[in-house]
Amino acid sequence: NAGVTQTPKFQVLKTGQSMTLQCAQDMNHEYMSWYRQDPGMGLRLIHYSVGAGITDQGEVPNGYNVSRSTTEDFPLRLLSAAPSQTSVYFCASSYSLSLSGNTIYFGEGSWLTVV
């Protein structure tokens, strides 16, 4: 049981390049989400999914795309990277966020620098 796995752990991009942050979970969780962490701002929700084929926007979705073709995977795409997207990105998953008692599991984080 690997939990929530994020790749890559570190990435440097040039402005305008595209890339995909991968997130996979092996716990059969319905709910998956992406956050970005910036100093003094905590973690802010980018996008989330409540099941395969269903995605929705969070607090800061601009510049990011997501899809959920399988229960296990929830990739985050940066179509044209900007320096403002330099951040630490966390993927998280849970059986169902709105049901009591469900723990939310976080990946180890992906450090992204856009130059």
Next chain:
Amino acid sequence: AQSVTQLDSQVPVFEEAPVELRCNYSSSVSVYLFWYVQYPNQGLQLLLKYLSGSTLVKGINGFEAEFNKSQTSFHLRKPSVHISDTAEYFCAVIIQGAQKLVFGQGTRLTINP
């Protein structure tokens, strides 16, 4: 909209001293409340959570938190801290029935010997 405010961005304390990290939330409906800890260069680990029932919640590593509905607060406490408690702590909230976990800005706890 729900929001979470952590009242202190940094809290320095001496080893073996007590500590309280403050968290207030705003919501007109019932919520679930969480505290997470993040050690340097690591992901987030759940310390404790309040779902219902007793307002005093005990978590890992000797931490506890008290839910106060009238003051909409969920402060985290530890009676005696250790150097190993140096980390960033995040308060978070879910509105019951919603699908979003909203975080506070974080409090950096520094333990001095």
